[in-house]
Structure formats: structure tokens, C-alpha cells
Amino acid sequence: MANVNKTRFAILGILNNMPGSGYDIKKNCDTGIAYFWNENFGHIYPVLKQMERDGVITKKEEKSEGRPSRNVYYITEKGKNELIDWLMRPVEPSPQRLELQLKLTFAKLIPVEKTIEELERVKERHKKSLEEFRRVEQEFFNSEDAQNYESYPYWYSNLRYGIGDAEFRIRWCEETIERIKFHNAIKKDK
Amino acid sequence: MANVNKTRFAILGILNNMPGSGYDIKKNCDTGIAYFWNENFGHIYPVLKQMERDGVITKKEEKSEGRPSRNVYYITEKGKNELIDWLMRPVEPSPQRLELQLKLTFAKLIPVEKTIEELERVKERHKKSLEEFRRVEQEFFNSEDAQNYESYPYWYSNLRYGIGDAEFRIRWCEETIERIKFHNAIKKDK
DNA sequence: GTATCCATGTAACCAGTTACATGATTGC
DNA sequence: GCAATCATGTAACTGGTTACATGGATAC
Structure with a gap:
């Protein structure tokens, strides 16, 4: 259950908000929720077909x-x-694979300078995304519309996650x- | 390159520290580096065979x-x-998939209480792992050996990552x- | 005239998971 | 007597990625 069919639920959630094409779904992933979710066409299209066969969406x-x-696909009853069934089920913790941490584990094999360079690069990347998150947050503060949006506390919490995560890293x-x-x-001193 | 063959490098790193069997490698993953890395037998054994054929390890x-x-497998020159080649290459950012964040995005469909319950569960999980990390840290502070260990700054940084990540979450x-x-x-007030 | 956007799809591939099969030894 | 640990492996599966194919419309 931990590793099954997440694309399907992502599609269901997106189509529930607004009917759309495979292309729309992809766009939705790449803009709104890109920093914590991704999909690609090669997976979306076949999954959409399967979902239609299963009667969870119509074309x-x-x-x-x-x-x-x-x-254009529409979610069915x-x-x-x-x-909703999926949303109600607890998230099972799925084991992560952090490549940077794995590399650090074996980093004694390469010069410290190399590792430091890498950490600087990663840091810069997180700084860039933090800037972007902060920009979105400001935009949001300046818009009254956004705050009346039904999903606002959820959406904003996700943004806060992105900000906090970037800051921590x-x-x-x-x-x-x-x-x-x-x-x-x-070490050199000795 | 982002999605290729990570198991292979994990195995190389582990065998470089100490020769061992597939079983040893699995144990190593499940104890030392479990919170940021995982492997399973069904993958380790076939990959070991392939690596032997490629001459990067010997049996x-x-x-x-x-x-x-x-x-028992030994790493070759x-x-x-x-x-080392892999260690020197920069980590490419791999898109993550955060199921909790995805669910939050669609959470308006279920009662707030359900979402709060879920967040409480997740919080407890992180509290438990934080406790464990802190225990390991204390153990480490009480051991002089550990601090002389060659990879100590790397190992300890990974532990600090676990601690910081859990605290943030x-x-x-x-x-x-x-x-x-x-x-x-x-909302009810209105 | 070139890049980007809109739009859908397939085929090949691969990494990783789960389940199954086997069997000895050790500790409670 | 049963569970856990040591130990290796295969087979079936599946989720997801990448590359390829096609082609019109629009914007610079």
C-alpha cells in the first residue's frame, strides 16, 4: 500500500478541483505543486486510460x-x-533515499574541498527556492482573494513547509x- | 543520471568500508543508515551478481x-x-513526492478532524525518531572512540540532519x- | 525562421518491491 | 516447540522515466 498508485490519486485530486486534459494535469503539477509532486506524460496518459476503464473518470x-x-476528463462519483477513501487513510511512512546523505557517509574517500563545494551548491539551490517561496508568500499576503480561497489553510501550510524545509537545509x-x-x-594540526 | 543505479553505489560504499555478504549489506542499511537509505534483498542479490560481472567487486x-x-564480496580497484567517480559528481536534485503534502492539497474534501488526527500521528512519529536520534547523539558524546573515527564529521552531520529534519517537521x-x-x-463564526 | 506552447500518445527500459522457496542454528 | 537470526536466491510485478513520434498555432 505504501508504494502503490500515487499518480492515480494525484490525478483524482486535480480533476476533482477542475476537469481537464492530461496536458492540464501535467501543467498543474509543474506549477502549483511542483516542489512536492511531479508527474510525467509517459505515466499520466496510460493511467488516465486505466482510470477511465475503472470508471473513476469519464472522457x-x-x-x-x-x-x-x-x-477532457471528469471525475465520477x-x-x-x-x-476521499485515500484521503482518510493514514500516510504510511515510506523509506526515503537521500543521495547527499549517502555520499556524505562515504565522503572520506574524496578531498574535503570537493565535499564543501557540493554543500555550497546544494545550499545555493535551497536559497533560490527559498527566495521563490518567499515571493509567493508575499504575493499571497497582498491578495485578499487568496485568503478567502477554500483550501487556503492547506495550501498555505504546504508553502510554509517548503519555506521551513529550505531554511532548515x-x-x-x-x-x-x-x-x-x-x-x-x-587534523592538520596534529 | 538522476535515477540510475543508486543501489550499486550504496553497495560499493559499504563494501569499501568493510567486505561482506549480501546479508551484511542489508543489515548495514537497516541499522547504520536506515533513516536516509534502504535496500532490500530482492534487489541486492541480483545487483551484486551484475557488479561481479562488471569487475567492480569479487566474491x-x-x-x-x-x-x-x-x-563475501570485496571491492576491487x-x-x-x-x-570515487560517483562521489565527485554533483548530486542532481531529484523531484520528491510528499504524500502528506499532496493529501493536504485536497484536504477540503474530508472533515478537519481527520486531517488533524493525521497530523498528530505524523508528529508523534517524528517525535519518536527524534528521541532515538538524541539517544544516539548522547551515546556518541559519551564515547571518546567515536570522535576519533575517521568519518566522524560526516557521520555526525548526517545525524544532525536527522535531528534538524525531525525538529522542523x-x-x-x-x-x-x-x-x-x-x-x-x-469559518463557523460567520 | 525559430522557439515555445498546445496536445496525445507509445515503446523500451529499469529500479525497486513483494512474495515465495529453502534450510540450518540459536535462544527462550 | 516456536520465534528469531543467519543466509541466498528467483519470479512476478509495477511504478515511473526517457526517448521517440507527430503536428498545428502563436509569439518574438
Whole structure:
């Protein structure tokens, strides 16, 4: 259950908010929820077909001039029930794989400078995304609309997660760089 | 490159520290680095075979009385080079999938109480692992040996990562629960 | 005239999970 | 007598990625 079918539920949730095509779903992932969720076309399209067969969504072909025709999907009653069922189930902790941490474990094999460079790069990356999160937060503070949005506390909590996570990782990178430098210095002293 | 062959490098790193069997490798993952890395037998054994064919490790059969015989693997020069090569390469950011955050995005479909229960559960889980991390940290402070261990700054940084991450997530759960409660209260007021 | 956006899909591939099979030894 | 630990492996599966194929419309 931990490793099953997450794409399906992501699609159900997105289509429940607003019917749309596979392309729309992908766009939705890449913009709104990109920092904690991703999907790609090669998976979305076949899963949509399967979901239609299972009766959790229905397809309507939409034709308009000057544009390719779209397959617009709508969530069904059955689909909505499946979605709610999933939402009600507790999240099972899925084992993570943190490549940076794994590399650190074996880092004695390479020069400290290399590791420090890498930590600096990672830190910069988190700083960039933190800036972006902060920008979105400001935009949100300046908009009255946003605060009346039904899902606002959930949406904003996710943003706060992104901010807090980035802040923590930046601090950790700094702390780790200092630790490595310090230990390298006293090692040379001996 | 982002999604390729991580098991292979994990195995190389572990065998570089100490030769061992597939069983040993699994144990190593489940104890030392479990909170940021996982492997399972169904993957380890076939990958070991492939790595032997590629000449990055060699096998020696070890027989002893009263125990099943073990296939003990040793890293080769070629394997060590491959490991160092991987360590020197920058980590590419791999898109994450945070199920809790995805669920929060669609949480308006279920009663707030359910979401709060879930956040409490998650918070408790992180509190438990934080306790464990703190215990390990204390154990480490009380041991002089550990601090002379060559990889100590790396190992300790990883522990600090676990601690900081757990602390952040606990705070976030608390903050999120408060936010949801608050918004639910003013919604009822209207 | 070139890049980007809109739009859908398939095929090949691979990493990783789960379940199954086997069997000895040790500790409670 | 039963559970846990030591020990290796295979088979079936599946979730997800990457690359490929196609093609019109729009914006710079």
C-alpha cells in the first residue's frame, strides 16, 4: 500500500478541483505543486486510460478551432469516493533515499574541498527556492482573494513547509561546512 | 543520471568500508543508515551478481561450521574508482513526492478532524525518531572512540540532519494543526 | 525562421518491491 | 516447540522515466 498508485490519486485530486486534459494535469503539477509532486506524460496518459476503464473518470472530447482537440476528463462519483477513501487513510511512512546523505557517509574517500563545494551548491539551490517561496508568500499576503480561497489553510501550510524545509537545509549546509572545515584544520594540526 | 543505479553505489560504499555478504549489506542499511537509505534483498542479490560481472567487486565463498556458507564480496580497484567517480559528481536534485503534502492539497474534501488526527500521528512519529536520534547523539558524546573515527564529521552531520529534519517537521505539524483549527473556528463564526 | 506552447500518445527500459522457496542454528 | 537470526536466491510485478513520434498555432 505504501508504494502503490500515487499518480492515480494525484490525478483524482486535480480533476476533482477542475476537469481537464492530461496536458492540464501535467501543467498543474509543474506549477502549483511542483516542489512536492511531479508527474510525467509517459505515466499520466496510460493511467488516465486505466482510470477511465475503472470508471473513476469519464472522457469528453473537446474540439475547437485553431487548436488540437483535447480529451477532457471528469471525475465520477466513484472516483470521488476513491479519492476521499485515500484521503482518510493514514500516510504510511515510506523509506526515503537521500543521495547527499549517502555520499556524505562515504565522503572520506574524496578531498574535503570537493565535499564543501557540493554543500555550497546544494545550499545555493535551497536559497533560490527559498527566495521563490518567499515571493509567493508575499504575493499571497497582498491578495485578499487568496485568503478567502477554500483550501487556503492547506495550501498555505504546504508553502510554509517548503519555506521551513529550505531554511532548515540551508542552516544544515552551513553548519556542516563549518564542521568539516574545523575538523580538517585540527587534523592538520596534529 | 538522476535515477540510475543508486543501489550499486550504496553497495560499493559499504563494501569499501568493510567486505561482506549480501546479508551484511542489508543489515548495514537497516541499522547504520536506515533513516536516509534502504535496500532490500530482492534487489541486492541480483545487483551484486551484475557488479561481479562488471569487475567492480569479487566474491569469495566462506564456509564455517554450524552456519550457512556466505558469499563475501570485496571491492576491487575498478570498483573503488567507480565509487570515487560517483562521489565527485554533483548530486542532481531529484523531484520528491510528499504524500502528506499532496493529501493536504485536497484536504477540503474530508472533515478537519481527520486531517488533524493525521497530523498528530505524523508528529508523534517524528517525535519518536527524534528521541532515538538524541539517544544516539548522547551515546556518541559519551564515547571518546567515536570522535576519533575517521568519518566522524560526516557521520555526525548526517545525524544532525536527522535531528534538524525531525525538529522542523514537528514544529510544522504543530503550526499546521493550529492554523487549521483557527480557520475552522472563524469559518463557523460567520 | 525559430522557439515555445498546445496536445496525445507509445515503446523500451529499469529500479525497486513483494512474495515465495529453502534450510540450518540459536535462544527462550 | 516456536520465534528469531543467519543466509541466498528467483519470479512476478509495477511504478515511473526517457526517448521517440507527430503536428498545428502563436509569439518574438
